[in-house]
Amino acid sequence: MSAPDAVPSASHAPLYRRLFLIAVVALALALRFDLLTLEAQTAGTLTLILWTTALALIALEASDALGISRRWLVIALPMLWLFVFFLVPFLVLGRISIAESMIARPPYSPLWERGSDGSLEIIASLDNYRFLLSDALYRNAYLSSFRVAAISTIFALLIGYPLAYYIARAPEPRRSILLLLVILPFWTSFLLRVYAWIGFLRRDGVINNILTWAGVIDEPLVMMQTDLAVYIGIVYTYLPFMILPLYANLVKLDGALLEAAGDLGASPMVTFLTITLPLSLPGIVAGSMLVFIPAIGEYVIPALLGGPDTLMIGRVLWDEFFASRDWPVASAVAIVMLVLVVLPIMWLQSVQNREVPK
Amino acid sequence: MTTPAIAADTRPWRDADAPPFISIRNITKKFGDATAVDDVSLDIYRGELFCLLGGSGCGKSTLLRMLAGFETPTKGQILIDGQDMATVSADKRPTNMMFQSYALFPHMSVERNVAYGLLREGMSKAEARARALEMLQMVNLEAFARRKPHQLSGGQRQRVALARALVKKPKLLLLDEPLGALDKKLREKTQFELIRIQESLGVTFIVVTHDQDEAMTLATRIGVMSDGVIQQVGEPREIYETPTSRFVADFIGSVNMFEGTVGPAAPDLMRVETADLGAVAVPPVSGLTQGQTVYLALRPERITLTRSAPEGRNDVVRGLVLDMGYVGHLSTYRVRLENGRMITVTQSNRLRDEDPISWDEHIYASWNPAAVRVLTQ
Numbered sequence: 001m002s003a004p005d006a007v008p009s010a011s012h013a014p015l016y017r018r019l020f021l022i023a024v025v026a027l028a029l030a031l032r033f034d035l036l037t038l039e040a041q042t043a044g045t046l047t048l049i050l051w052t053t054a055l056a057l058i059a060l061e062a063s064d065a066l067g068i069s070r071r072w073l074v075i076a077l078p079m080l081w082l083f084v085f086f087l088v089p090f091l092v093l094g095r096i097s098i099a100e101s102m103i104a105r106p107p108y109s110p111l112w113e114r115g116s117d118g119s120l121e122i123i124a125s126l127d128n129y130r131f132l133l134s135d136a137l138y139r140n141a142y143l144s145s146f147r148v149a150a151i152s153t154i155f156a157l158l159i160g161y162p163l164a165y166y167i168a169r170a171p172e173p174r175r176s177i178l179l180l181l182v183i184l185p186f187w188t189s190f191l192l193r194v195y196a197w198i199g200f201l202r203r204d205g206v207i208n209n210i211l212t213w214a215g216v217i218d219e220p221l222v223m224m225q226t227d228l229a230v231y232i233g234i235v236y237t238y239l240p241f242m243i244l245p246l247y248a249n250l251v252k253l254d255g256a257l258l259e260a261a262g263d264l265g266a267s268p269m270v271t272f273l274t275i276t277l278p279l280s281l282p283g284i285v286a287g288s289m290l291v292f293i294p295a296i297g298e299y300v301i302p303a304l305l306g307g308p309d310t311l312m313i314g315r316v317l318w319d320e321f322f323a324s325r326d327w328p329v330a331s332a333v334a335i336v337m338l339v340l341v342v343l344p345i346m347w348l349q350s351v352q353n354r355e356v357p358k
Numbered sequence: 359m360t361t362p363a364i365a366a367d368t369r370p371w372r373d374a375d376a377p378p379f380i381s382i383r384n385i386t387k388k389f390g391d392a393t394a395v396d397d398v399s400l401d402i403y404r405g406e407l408f409c410l411l412g413g414s415g416c417g418k419s420t421l422l423r424m425l426a427g428f429e430t431p432t433k434g435q436i437l438i439d440g441q442d443m444a445t446v447s448a449d450k451r452p453t454n455m456m457f458q459s460y461a462l463f464p465h466m467s468v469e470r471n472v473a474y475g476l477l478r479e480g481m482s483k484a485e486a487r488a489r490a491l492e493m494l495q496m497v498n499l500e501a502f503a504r505r506k507p508h509q510l511s512g513g514q515r516q517r518v519a520l521a522r523a524l525v526k527k528p529k530l531l532l533l534d535e536p537l538g539a540l541d542k543k544l545r546e547k548t549q550f551e552l553i554r555i556q557e558s559l560g561v562t563f564i565v566v567t568h569d570q571d572e573a574m575t576l577a578t579r580i581g582v583m584s585d586g587v588i589q590q591v592g593e594p595r596e597i598y599e600t601p602t603s604r605f606v607a608d609f610i611g612s613v614n615m616f617e618g619t620v621g622p623a624a625p626d627l628m629r630v631e632t633a634d635l636g637a638v639a640v641p642p643v644s645g646l647t648q649g650q651t652v653y654l655a656l657r658p659e660r661i662t663l664t665r666s667a668p669e670g671r672n673d674v675v676r677g678l679v680l681d682m683g684y685v686g687h688l689s690t691y692r693v694r695l696e697n698g699r700m701i702t703v704t705q706s707n708r709l710r711d712e713d714p715i716s717w718d719e720h721i722y723a724s725w726n727p728a729a730v731r732v733l734t735q
Contacts, residue, residue, distance in 0.1 A: 264474050264526065265479060266449060279464070
């Protein structure tokens with residue numbers, strides 16, 4: 001076999017690339033030291049683009065020089081993203097959570113201090129975590145958040161499953177329209193949609209007006225500032241996240257399996273319980289995760305629709321940060337929250353991975 | 359009864375008085391404007407292995423699905439063992455189906471797949487398990503009872519599907535392309551396995567297939583379908599030797615077809631004038647009038663090729679061998695007749711050391727008048 005002739009200039013490519021890299025860096029430096037006259041905003045944008053390009057080129061150089069396959073570059077960017085915007089903030093939170101609160105800027109103690117004798121003193125303690133355990137407020141907030149998220153997830157599942165099933169079984173042109181309708185609410189701001197619910201639920205809102213007009217009730221129902229309103233808000237907001245993974249799962253379900261079950265004497269109900277439901281379990285798990293995880297840390301919906309006694313961890317977190325200005329305790333609250341959510345997910349992942357792939 | 363009992367037992371369709379086990383009466387199925395099955399009537403007898411044979415889209419699968427209860431006929435009636443199926447849903451029918459894709463439940467072990475139907479009858483788990491294992495033994499899969507379907511080979515899955523469809527001892531087993539997903543060698547082996555199982559259980563089988571070899575091997579009788587209509591029903595030999603239409607003659611095996619007109623009537627041998635072969639003697643067929651257009655079907659293996667003019671034969675034409683293909687047990691020749699018409703001839707290779715006719719040889723092609731089948735449609 002002859003060498004592939006698709007890359008005849010492969011040996012020249014690094015040269016061009018290096019010249020290009022030098023040009024990019026030179027231009028970036030020229031901007032940095034105001035050698036070019038540009039509007040500040042344009043210069044800023046251009047600088048960002050130039051440095052990103054330079055970084056990518058350097059990465060290419062490095063991967064070639066080290067003989068590493070370039071494939072890893074494809075995942076390098078998302079990994080970098082996760083590192084910068086997830087792992088680093090998490091570490092920052094962790095670092096603050098072991099500090100002491102103090103009146104300063106920033107409002108927590110430094111990690112180390114020079115003692116009077118010049119020795120290095122590390123200031124770190126788990127007191128904030130102990131405090132979380134000792135105060136019933138936090139335990140109750142966690143439990144109540146779990147309860148609200150769990151009940152909301154169950155309702156989202158009960159409503160979402162039949163919808164997803166119906167969409168998955170619908171004939172093609174209708175199916176696309178139905179899917180579009182599921183996604184449609186995302187085109188409006190989440191905040192606006194939650195506000196719209198106030199219009200429905202409040203004392204002189206749409207629901208009360210209709211029920212009073214129809215003579216069903218004499219006194220308006222109290223729905224705003226109750227747990228019910230929070231449930232409605234959460235289920236409504238996160239329903240698409242339940243429907244979409246369920247739909248993706250159910251649409252793959254082979255209709256012949258359902259026919260086979262029927263042929264072997266299973267009624268439609270039994271077919272659903274023995275075939276459809278077990279086979280859609282991955283979709284149920286995925287959908288439930290996508291609802292449960294954001295619901296447990298939900299702040300906006302309970303703040304807008306819930307009452308003063310709706311205790312959720314998101315609100316506690318907000319209060320610690322902004323009302324008490326106790327950053328270390330707030331950080332500890334966030335870390336505990338994260339661990340409580342992440343651990344079950346990791347366990348579930350490992351369970352799913354253990355099952356033999358189809 | 360005047361007919362011998364044994365004949366009625368093995369070939370009940372030859373007995374006009376025999377009661378059919380499955381009666382399909384004027385069944386029509388329309389999907390929107392398209393007619394998938396068009397006014398089909400068919401009787402199938404107990405213990406038969408009936409093959410519905412046809413190309414894709416001919417309506418054979420739709421007919422099968424109506425028997426299973428997955429589709430509702432637009433018109434007509436289906437009787438199974440005397441019972442009208444119109445109001446009986448699929449889960450209540452005395453039929454089971456083996457699906458083309460096998461449709462094994464991926465989340466259940468082989469054993470649970472087979473036991474599934476028994477549990478739906480309300481059988482206890484232990485008994486259902488025992489029966490399922492018994493069934494798996496019959497298809498030589500008892501060692502794989504604990505496996506999941508995706509851990510099996512294609513042939514093993516096929517046998518699980520068969521066991522699952524048979525475990526409830528249905529009155530009628532419907533098989534949709536049962537061997538379609540198997541490779542050639544396995545398919546041939548499995549054909550006889552299927553016949554063995556069918557005969558040992560005595561269950562009536564209806565098999566849908568597009569593979570004529572499969573249909574010929576398996577079937578007691580074949581129904582050839584096209585365009586939603588059953589073109590001909592008969593035993594494999596009948597279908598091959600005495601097709602009633604050009605479609606069937608052409609569909610089953612290969613055939614050389616010649617158009618001609620009926621010559622003057624003669625007492626024991628008729629003549630048909632053809633452009634390609636000249637005047638051809640054919641076995642007498644009743645109901646033909648002089649000058650009528652007919653078609654002569656001549657199977658490739660009924661034609662003999664010789665280097666010299668065969669003696670005592672009137673039905674001879676001359677030709678040139680353009681092409682030959684050596685298959686092993688036989689050779690296929692493409693011969694150009696003097697008027698330019700191409701015909702196909704196969705010769706069986708019986709002797710190892712004969713000197714076979716080969717390319718570019720001028721040969722004589724001859725046949726026996728009895729080999730010619732006269733078709734009017």
